[in-house]
Amino acid sequence: MEITATTVTQLQxxxxxxxxxxQKVIVGQDIILDEILVALLAGGHCLLEGVPGLAKTLMVRTLSQALHLPFRRIQFTPDLMPTDIIGTEILEEDHATGKRFFKFNKGPLFSNIVLADEINRTPPKTQSALLEAMQEFEITYGGQTYPLDRPFFILATQNPIEQAGTYPLPxxxxxxxxxxxxIGYPTAEEEANILRSTTGSKKAVVNPVVNGEDIRQLQSLVRDVAINDELILLVSELIRATRPDTTTVAYVKEWVRWGAGPRAGQALILTAKARALYKGRYAVTMEDIQAMAYPVLRHRVLLNFKAEAERISTDDVTRELLQTITRTKGVI
Structure with a gap:
């Protein structure tokens, strides 16, 4: 299907x-919703972290209701096995011939939107079963490869404060x-609105407004959003500056143990393009780079023990790098 200017306007x-x-169900959390939708447009996956009671699961479930796509929730537990999520072979019998054969019974991972709830409660063996699906958009079992339907979007949640019985993600x-x-706490006004909207008898009805074809078209459009060479070089410099062995930024040398790899630069440019399209623009600006740098680098920059002891976060490092690089380049 050809994507025309009219089609683009309709999709936006x-x-x-x-x-x-x-937002009929989720009060506030505008930036969080924007970042989730940007990840969906960019064709990637999200890890949501927040204390209990901040509507992480409700947010993902509401998103699935607004999208006309199949949705599955997987509750990750310590006894969950890889076959519980990717599927397994079962022995069946052909009643006509009496012959027995193995048939692959697909697991809950075969869906368009998958909620991996409390992903850090399951052992690494089961966590790693997601890797092929997340990267290659396919699942291999018994020597046979099964492609996943597109779009394929995993949203995983984890609780940052309860570490007993959990397994940090590799x-x-x-x-x-x-x-x-x-995900942080709501503002006072937002919290009051939450109390008003969730303690009565009236329930919000969420209608599906976007289907799978719409998402595929939008994901294709994201790749065509323009970005000038100056911004590409700035992203490259930003990513390289996170590496303590080669950076000239003293702040990084002091607090960072391991920097981000090239995939971080790819993610930053792709999400910046997605954000530009989401905001109704067809070219990336410095604002897009600055906004997406935090969720892109948050899990790709490893801090040293000194930083953890001083409660320095990766967001602090990202903020310092953005200020240093934009000041050096004369970009505002």
Missing amino acids: EKLSGLKKEI EAQLDRFLLYIK
């Missing part, structure tokens, strides 16, 4: 309608998440 209107449908898997989104 649907995006606006998508957020409005979600760095290789963290890197597969396009964005690492931290």
Whole structure:
């Protein structure tokens, strides 16, 4: 299907309608919703972190209701096995011939939107079962490869304060998440609105406004959003400056143990393009780079023990790098 200017306008209107449908249920959290939708447009996956009671699961479920796409929720537990999420072979019998054969029974990962709830409660063996699906958009079992339907979007949640009985995600898997989104407490006004809207008998009805074809077209459009060479070089410099062995930024040398790899630069440019399209623009600006740098680098820059002891966060490092590089380049 050819994508015309009229089609683009219609798709952007649907995006606006998508957020409005979600906001029927989710009060506030505008930046969080924007980042989730940007990841969806960019074709990547999200890791959501927040204390209990901040509507992480409700947010993902509401998104699935506003999208006309199949949705599955997987509750990650310590006894969850890889076959519980990717599927397994079962022995069946052909009643006509009496012959027995193995048939692959697809697991809940075979869906367009997957909520991996409390992903850090399951052991690394099961966590790693997601890697191929997240990166290659396919699943291999018994020597047979099964492609996943597009769009394929994993949203994983984790609780940052309860560490007993949890298994921190390996760095290789963290890197597969396009964005690492931290959800904070609502403002006083938002919290009052939450109490008003959730303690009565009236329930909001969320209508599906975007389908799979719309998302595929939008993901294709994201790749065509323009970005000038100056911004590409700035992203490259930003990513390289996170590496303590080669950086000239003293702040990084003091607090960072391991910097971001090239995938971080790819993620930053792609999400900046997605954000530009989401905001109704067809070219990336410095504002897009600055906004997406935090969720892109949050899980790709490893801090040293000294930083953890001093409560220096990766967001602090990203903020310092953005200020240093934009000041050096004369970019505002």
